[in-house]
Amino acid sequence: MRRSVRDNGLGLAFGGLFLASLIGQAFAGLAQFNEQQVVQGSEPVSLLDYLTSSSFAVDVVENWQSEYLQFFFYVFATVWLVQRGSPESKELDQAGTESDEDQRVGPHAQDDSPAWARVGGWRTLVFSRSLGLVMGVVFLLCWGVQSIAGWAAYNSEQLGQHQDPVRWTGYLAAPDFWNRTFQNWQSEMLAVGSMAVLSVYLRQRGSPESKPVGAAHDDTGQTG
Amino acid sequence: MGSVRALFVAYLSLIGLGLAYFALLGLLGR
Secondary structure, rough: OHHEEEEHHHHHHHHHHHHHHHHHHHHHHHHHHHHHHHOOOOOOHHHHHHHHHHHHHHHHHHHHHHHHHHHHHHHHHHHHHOOOOOOOOOOOOOOOOOHHHHHOHHHHHOOOOHHHHHOOOHHHHHHHHHHHHHHHHHHHHHHHHHHHHHHHHHHHHHHOOOOOOOHHHHHHHHHHHHHHHHHHHHHHHOOOOOOOOOHOOOOOOOOOOOOOOOOOOOOOOOOO | OHHHHHHHHHHHHHHHHHHHHHHHHOOOOO
């Protein structure tokens, strides 16, 4: 295998799985959309029409926002909260942002440390939180786009049913917006909590998401 | 590290372009 492929196995594999799943969603979504069209006495639409519809957009992006919310929460929560026995947690006495020495910032930076870890001031402050910040910003953008695409899709459904369209602010208070939002949030929170708790007593040999198989159930913060 | 950086940029671009596209569909009211 080429080295660049092997070096990027995780990123490439999940990128490929994402695209395959999105294609699956496109075809299944089109079929469901056209079922609805027939029920309403409207003409079925083409795949191109569906892929350029707000209905497709909101179905994709409502899932995106919850994933980034999940990682945003997880990245920040794991700074401050610990879980005894979990490889997802830090050791119990390390809760918090830790010392500059532990984090290799400013004068404690090493030769190969990123420049923004060394430089100090606002750049080190931002770089020190960049993973959570980007997850949080992408979440907010996705949620905003969900509200816009969901609003457009909602209004075209309203028109199909000879109902009045609503304003964007009206859509933000609509059950459709919050049902889409919460049904995605609940599953993410359950999955993250499960990962933190189930990994205390269960193992996956060779995975950095797990403790070593022989590690004690009480061992916290070990990966292997 | 060149290929790793390229993948990093590809992921961020995918998210950004995807969001811009979906926002556009919503704003066009399609």
